[in-house]
Amino acid sequence: MEVQTLQDVIRHSAQAYAEQAAYRYKVKKEVVDKTYQELGQDSMAVSRMVENLGMKGKHIAILGTTTYPWIVSFFGVTNSGSVAVPIDAQLPAEAICELLERADVEMLFFDEIRADVAVMAAEKCPRVRYIVSFQAEASGKDENGREGILSWEELRKQNEGDYETEIDPDQLCTILFTSGTTGKSKGVMLSHRNLTDNAVCLDMKIPAGTVTMTLLPINHVYCLTMDIIKGIFIGVTSCINDSIMHVQKNLKLFKPDMVLLVPLVIESIYAKLKAAGGMMPKKLVAKAAFGGNLKTICSGGAYLDPDYVDRFAEYGITILQGYGMTECSPVISTNLAWENKKGSVGKLMPNCEAKVVDEELWIRGSSVMMGYYKMPEETAEALEDGWLKTGDLGYVDEDNFVYITGRRKNLIILANGENVSPEEIENQLSRAELVKEVLVREKDQVIEAEIFPDYDYAKKKRIRETRTALQEIIDDYNKNTPVYKRIHSLIVRDTEFDKTTAKKIKRF
Numbered sequence: 001m002e003v004q005t006l007q008d009v010i011r012h013s014a015q016a017y018a019e020q021a022a023y024r025y026k027v028k029k030e031v032v033d034k035t036y037q038e039l040g041q042d043s044m045a046v047s048r049m050v051e052n053l054g055m056k057g058k059h060i061a062i063l064g065t066t067t068y069p070w071i072v073s074f075f076g077v078t079n080s081g082s083v084a085v086p087i088d089a090q091l092p093a094e095a096i097c098e099l100l101e102r103a104d105v106e107m108l109f110f111d112e113i114r115a116d117v118a119v120m121a122a123e124k125c126p127r128v129r130y131i132v133s134f135q136a137e138a139s140g141k142d143e144n145g146r147e148g149i150l151s152w153e154e155l156r157k158q159n160e161g162d163y164e165t166e167i168d169p170d171q172l173c174t175i176l177f178t179s180g181t182t183g184k185s186k187g188v189m190l191s192h193r194n195l196t197d198n199a200v201c202l203d204m205k206i207p208a209g210t211v212t213m214t215l216l217p218i219n220h221v222y223c224l225t226m227d228i229i230k231g232i233f234i235g236v237t238s239c240i241n242d243s244i245m246h247v248q249k250n251l252k253l254f255k256p257d258m259v260l261l262v263p264l265v266i267e268s269i270y271a272k273l274k275a276a277g278g279m280m281p282k283k284l285v286a287k288a289a290f291g292g293n294l295k296t297i298c299s300g301g302a303y304l305d306p307d308y309v310d311r312f313a314e315y316g317i318t319i320l321q322g323y324g325m326t327e328c329s330p331v332i333s334t335n336l337a338w339e340n341k342k343g344s345v346g347k348l349m350p351n352c353e354a355k356v357v358d359e360e361l362w363i364r365g366s367s368v369m370m371g372y373y374k375m376p377e378e379t380a381e382a383l384e385d386g387w388l389k390t391g392d393l394g395y396v397d398e399d400n401f402v403y404i405t406g407r408r409k410n411l412i413i414l415a416n417g418e419n420v421s422p423e424e425i426e427n428q429l430s431r432a433e434l435v436k437e438v439l440v441r442e443k444d445q446v447i448e449a450e451i452f453p454d455y456d457y458a459k460k461k462r463i464r465e466t467r468t469a470l471q472e473i474i475d476d477y478n479k480n481t482p483v484y485k486r487i488h489s490l491i492v493r494d495t496e497f498d499k500t501t502a503k504k505i506k507r508f
Contacts, residue, residue, distance in 0.1 A: 003200050004169040005192035007079040009233050014040030017208060017235040023068050024211075024254065025240035031253070034068055036235070039075075041160070046076020048159035053130055055107045056165075059175070061085040061100055064111025066218040066240050069134040069152055071228060073109045074174075078192070081165050084174045085187075086219035089113065090501045093120045100125050103175050103187055103373060109134065109152065122148060169193040175373050176221050178326050187373035188326045190221075198329040198367040199230040201351040204336060206258070208235030211293065213256040215241050215265070220502055221330045222300050227260050248289070255291035262301035263308075264503045266319070270311055271454070286315035300324060300331070302504055303404065305427055306343045322346050323402055327388055329367035333402040344401040354396050355387070360408050361394045362387040393421060410507060412442040418484040420447065425477075425485065432473045433457050434466070437497050439505055446488040449474065452496050467492050 003012055013022070013036045021033040034042075050056055060077045062084060064070050077084040085103045087096055093116045100108065100121060107130040110118050121128050136151040173195060175187045212231060216223035231238050239254035241247060261269075269289075277285050286294065297312065300322045309319045318337055323345030324330035332354075333346035340346070348354055352365040368388045371379035382389055393411070394404040406421025413419055422440035429438045429449065436454040440447060453466050463469050471490060478486040497505040 003233070004196055005079075005167045006075060006173065006196060006229065007164075007167050007192075009196060009199070009229060010040050010043055010075055010079060013232045013235060020209065020235060021237045022232065023071070023238055023240060025068060026242055026250075026253075033237075036232075039072065039232070042072045042156060043075035043079060044161065044163035045156045045159045046073050047080035047163040047165070048161060049155045050077060050080045050082055050107070051163075051165075052159060053107070055082060055130065056080050057082055058106040059083045059085055059104050060107040060109070061087050061103070061105040062109045062219075063087040063096065063114050063117060064089055064109075064134060065113065065242075066214050066223075067111065067134065068240065070109075070111070070218060072156075073152070074224075074228075078173050079165075079167070080163070081167055081171070083172050086174065086176060086224065088177070088217065088219050088501050090217075093117045097121055097124050099177055099185075099187075100128060103177075106130075108132065111135070118149065167192060169196070172370065174224075176219070176224075176326055186375055186378060188221075189370040189373050190329055191370055194329040194367050194369060195225055195229055197351050197365075198331055198349070199225050200233050201366075202331075202334070202349055204234075204334075205338075206234050206236065210234075210236045210258060211239060211254065211256045212236050212258045212260075213239040213241055213250065213254050215247065215259055215261060216301075217501060220301070221326045222262075222324065223260065225329060225331065226298065226300075251289070251291045251294070253291070255293045257293050258296040258298070259294065260298045260300070262503050263299055263304040264302070266297065266299055266304060266308055266312075270308060271457075273315060275460075282314050283316040286317060290317075296320060296337070298322060298334075300334075301502055303345075303423060303427060305430060307431065309342060320346075323404060325390060327369045327382065328352070328363055328365075328390075329369070331367070332363055332390075341397075341399075341401045344397070344403050346402060348396065348400045348402060354400075354402065356395055357389075359393045359395075359405075361390045361392050361396075361402070361404070363390055364388070412440075412447065414442065414484055415445045416484060420485055425449070425487070428477060429473065434463065434469055434473065437493075437505065439497060439507065440487070441507075443489060447486065448489040448491065449487045450491040450493060450497075452493040 017036040019035050022036045022039045023034045060082055062073050074084050096117050097120050108128055109132045112135040118131050132150040132152050134152045136149055139150040139154050169192045173192045174190050177185045177187050214227045241250050296318050298320045304321050312319050320335045322334035324332045333348050335346040355362050364387045391408045392404050393406045396402050406423045410422050425440045426438050429435050434453050437452040439450045458466050474487050
């Protein structure tokens with residue numbers, strides 16, 4: 001069957017994998033499996049729920065951490081022809097309510113961990129007509145006795161049955177708010193075709209039944225497209241990590257073959273592997289840490305130092321580095337186990353083409369967004385004749401492998417006219433084990449580096465003068481670099497940098 005919409009994805013998986021476990025998660029101390037057939041039935045029940053409440057075609061927000069009801073609700077909403085608006089569960093209540101208003105949301109699914117948002121939305125978001133709790137046992141009152149809250153489970157049971165509606169692959173499917181490192185978040189509009197093509201166009205040769213574990217925030221498109229949509233399409237068994245505090249325990253419980261991670265997490269995992277090593281063989285250290293089966297880590301969301309590919313290979317783990325952005329649903333390129341180049345962020349996806357304009361990478365293809373919701377000026381700035389201006393500086397080689405050298409908006413332009421990419425310097429400094437986090441910027445027409453050191457490493461190595469040790473690292477860097485790229489000023493931080501919920505350092 002031709003797969004062009006998320007409805008097609010769910011239909012295909014229910015037929016192809018039927019009784020196989022689609023999702024595996026803990027309920028108290030029990031491990032529960034949900035089959036692909038159940039996933040299909042439950043998502044249809046949510047579609048019927050949406051239609052019976054008169055919400056078909058409306059904008060419906062989903063708020064919470066990764067859970068089976070969250071996933072079912074996303075597909076139930078989108079496959080009813082409505083628009084899903086995933087919301088970052090880590091944002092303050094006021095900020096969430098502002099996003100609900102900006103996205104014209106009329107119905108809200110929420111997890112009780114953000115019950116404060118349900119209260120505020122009822123008071124401050126007049127457009128929101130229905131508020132549905134994932135945990136409430138009965139409608140009318142939630143588990144805390146609040147009136148007017150509907151029960152997701154009760155509504156799901158009441159609306160069991162088949163559901164089908166005609167969906168145009170090019171109609172709006174979801175609005176995803178970016179967690180940009182600078183400026184106001186934008187609502188990226190993605191169609192069914194955008195998401196579906198991104199998930200299905202590349203065969204990564206991952207066999208059905210492969211066990212994965214979701215560790216990334218589900219409101220981010222990297223998790224949504226690759227962990228969830230692609231995972232369902234190819235028939236993996238996806239294990240849900242219930243808490244950031246339980247990652248180690250859950251890795252040992254679920255024993256995944258594969259995980260998706262962002263570079264910051266990969267770097268911290270490597271530091272722990274190294275610290276735990278001692279005299280044990282590296283592959284045994286990795287087996288003990290990851291449950292014994294982990295063979296592949298897919299990296300995305302930010303730049304990863306290519307040296308980590310070699311470092312993890314010593315532990316028997318393959319890292320596949322990719323590149324993308326929310327505006328491209330998100331994957332633009334990826335390395336594969338059998339087709340990769342060190343230092344690149346992978347080969348262009350089959351549904352993408354690229355060109356370089358004034359050193360900036362432009363992308364065109366079926367995964368490029370429809371635009372930013374209610375932001376016509378920003379949309380016009382980002383899109384030109386179907387080409388998406390990524391804002392990333394880089395190039396594509398003769399084999400269609402992509403290389404990124406920096407961000408256009410972060411580029412430092414010095415008084416002598418020289419252009420400096422701060423990311424290039426940050427990546428070099430980050431190779432030093434004492435450097436945990438670093439931000440490079442221009443100050444008074446010269447380069448300044450602000451560093452948060454790895455104080456645990458300093459203690460372990462008995463480094464008493466942290467500033468002196470960091471200055472030595474900078475002096476070594478300066479020796480081998482052109483004068484205009486040299487670092488003239490150092491700030492040493494006592495605390496980590498502020499970050500977005502996607503774990504990227506906020507630059508301004």
